[in-house]
Amino acid sequence: MASLIENGDNPGMIQLFNVGKTYSREQAALADINLQIEKGEFVYLTGPSGAGKSTLLKLICCAERPSRGQILMDGRNITRLGTRYIPYLRRNLGIVFQDFKLLNRRTVFENVAFPLEVQGRRRIEIGKKVYQCLQQVGLEHRLHHYPLQLSGGEQQRVAVARALVGDPLVLLADEPTGNLDPDVTLDIMEQFKAANARGTTIIMATHDRGLIWQFPRRVITLEGGRLVGDHVP
Amino acid sequence: MIRQTGYFLHRALRNMRHSPVLSLAAIFTVGVALALLAFFAIAVLNVQRLTASWAADLAIVAYLEQPPDGATLNRWVSEIRAYPEVAEVTYVSREEAHQRFRQRLGHDAELLDGLGAEVLPASLEIRLHPERRQETAVVVERLSRNRAFGELHYAREWLERFEAFLLLLRTVGAALGGFLVMAALVIVANTIKLTLYARQDELEAMTMVGATALFIKLPYLLEGALQGLIGGALALLVSFTVYQIILRESLGNLLLLTGIDTIHFLPPAWQALVVAVGTLIGLVGSLLALRKFVRFCQ
Numbered sequence: 001m002a003s004l005i006e007n008g009d010n011p012g013m014i015q016l017f018n019v020g021k022t023y024s025r026e027q028a029a030l031a032d033i034n035l036q037i038e039k040g041e042f043v044y045l046t047g048p049s050g051a052g053k054s055t056l057l058k059l060i061c062c063a064e065r066p067s068r069g070q071i072l073m074d075g076r077n078i079t080r081l082g083t084r085y086i087p088y089l090r091r092n093l094g095i096v097f098q099d100f101k102l103l104n105r106r107t108v109f110e111n112v113a114f115p116l117e118v119q120g121r122r123r124i125e126i127g128k129k130v131y132q133c134l135q136q137v138g139l140e141h142r143l144h145h146y147p148l149q150l151s152g153g154e155q156q157r158v159a160v161a162r163a164l165v166g167d168p169l170v171l172l173a174d175e176p177t178g179n180l181d182p183d184v185t186l187d188i189m190e191q192f193k194a195a196n197a198r199g200t201t202i203i204m205a206t207h208d209r210g211l212i213w214q215f216p217r218r219v220i221t222l223e224g225g226r227l228v229g230d231h232v233p
Numbered sequence: 234m235i236r237q238t239g240y241f242l243h244r245a246l247r248n249m250r251h252s253p254v255l256s257l258a259a260i261f262t263v264g265v266a267l268a269l270l271a272f273f274a275i276a277v278l279n280v281q282r283l284t285a286s287w288a289a290d291l292a293i294v295a296y297l298e299q300p301p302d303g304a305t306l307n308r309w310v311s312e313i314r315a316y317p318e319v320a321e322v323t324y325v326s327r328e329e330a331h332q333r334f335r336q337r338l339g340h341d342a343e344l345l346d347g348l349g350a351e352v353l354p355a356s357l358e359i360r361l362h363p364e365r366r367q368e369t370a371v372v373v374e375r376l377s378r379n380r381a382f383g384e385l386h387y388a389r390e391w392l393e394r395f396e397a398f399l400l401l402l403r404t405v406g407a408a409l410g411g412f413l414v415m416a417a418l419v420i421v422a423n424t425i426k427l428t429l430y431a432r433q434d435e436l437e438a439m440t441m442v443g444a445t446a447l448f449i450k451l452p453y454l455l456e457g458a459l460q461g462l463i464g465g466a467l468a469l470l471v472s473f474t475v476y477q478i479i480l481r482e483s484l485g486n487l488l489l490l491t492g493i494d495t496i497h498f499l500p501p502a503w504q505a506l507v508v509a510v511g512t513l514i515g516l517v518g519s520l521l522a523l524r525k526f527v528r529f530c531q
Contacts, residue, residue: 061441
């Protein structure tokens with residue numbers, strides 16, 4: 001099966017084959033998930049709390065290992081990827097969390113520059129790229145501020161800039177608008193749409209039906225750890 | 234490479250600036266532990282010097298029943314000089330012995346007024362080659378065959394006891410040093426661990442944006458090494474200050490009685506060793522703290 005998977009004729013950006021994840025014997029966090037997400041797609045992951053949306057995102061970014069099944073990213077099997085290769089995989093990913101996860105002791109500029117520093121990019125290149133990215137999210141005038149000096153919406157825009165600064169192949173967003181008011185939510189969605197238009201595959205976990213209705217894209221629905229729906233509205 | 238080193242050093246310094254209390258605690262702990270060790274090393278080194286100087290003065294003294302005539306004396310001296318263990322033979326006449334005793338009594342020399350040189354025996358002072366000092370007993374046994382020699386006096390047993398004391402001092406120093414270094418190591422490791430707990434969000438963010446384990450660890454390793462280096466330098470500064478103010482003057486005067494003219498500070502190689510040990514403590518402490526932590530974050 002592994003050879004079949006790795007030599008697929010038209011591999012999607014992300015493919016899941018019979019993926020399951022169990023933390024305890026009683027209940028599986030994810031069970032038997034089969035899924036293909038194409039390059040450049042924008043996908044919502046939806047479902048009630050505890051449906052397994054965050055677990056699925058964690059499996060894709062290798063923060064957790066699946067208990068069974070295989071996951072492929074850009075044709076490469078990442079299921080048993082060695083620990084030392086995981087950082088290099090993550091450099092192709094941008095991740096946005098509901099609680100931003102910004103470094104409060106670092107300025108906006110330093111937060112956004114961080115993924116590029118990690119990749120060992122040159123300072124001059126970092127400066128240019130970070131400024132461009134902050135311009136895109138409309139925060140270039142706030143680059144010397146610290147996260148706690150910003151509003152929630154501004155902090156999430158910084159988080160989006162940080163996720164996009166490395167031109168990732170895939171952007172994973174876990175309830176990115178969960179704590180934001182409607183105006184800021186629209187703003188963040190516009191940022192995602194723009195990134196998607198530039199070719200980034202986007203997987204966004206949300207249970208905001210209004211948002212899905214407003215920005216219709218493919219919707220994958222999970223319930224009790226199982227895939228119960230996959231449709232384009 | 235230089236750019237990378239500069240970046241990691243910058244991050245290590247920033248980490249220290251952000252947690253000044255923890256950093257100072259680590260530096261202080263390394264400093265105190267190494268300063269105590271430095272004092273022990275100063276004590277051992279100086280006692281060692283003292284033993285060496287005493288050992289150099291040690292001689293077998295063969296007291297003569299009667300002062301010999303010139304020919305006999307020359308024969309004895311030639312015979313003894315022929316022993317392979319012997320470096321030097323000196324004849325001390327009754328008059329010289331009297332003169333030495335007078336000098337040693339100093340202000341009380343008048344006690345000898347009225348007593349002639351004949352109250353003291355003439356003697357032969359026999360010094361051995363330093364490397365053959367262990368063979369004192371053999372030489373004494375050979376000398377005792379000459380009936381003209383009365384009492385044979387030598388301080389080997391005393392020297393052996395002193396050397397045993399020196400060994401004890403070194404052992405205590407090593408044990409205490411080991412204990413202090415371990416304590417410093419644990420404290421530095423825990424300090425770094427506390428810093429890591431305080432920056433858990435930063436570590437998590439680093440792993441999520443693709444930082445390798447080495448990229449995460451290096452600034453913390455540098456931070457530990459820097460704290461250890463500063464701690465080591467502090468230990469050196471404190472021990473040198475105490476040496477200048479107390480040891481060299483006050484204790485030095487006291488020890489004049491034992492024959493030590495000055496107390497010496499640690500030689501440069503030992504000073505470098507103190508700083509190197511401090512750096513190593515910091516480095517190993519950070520490694521211990523990071524071992525589990527970064528694995529957990531990955």
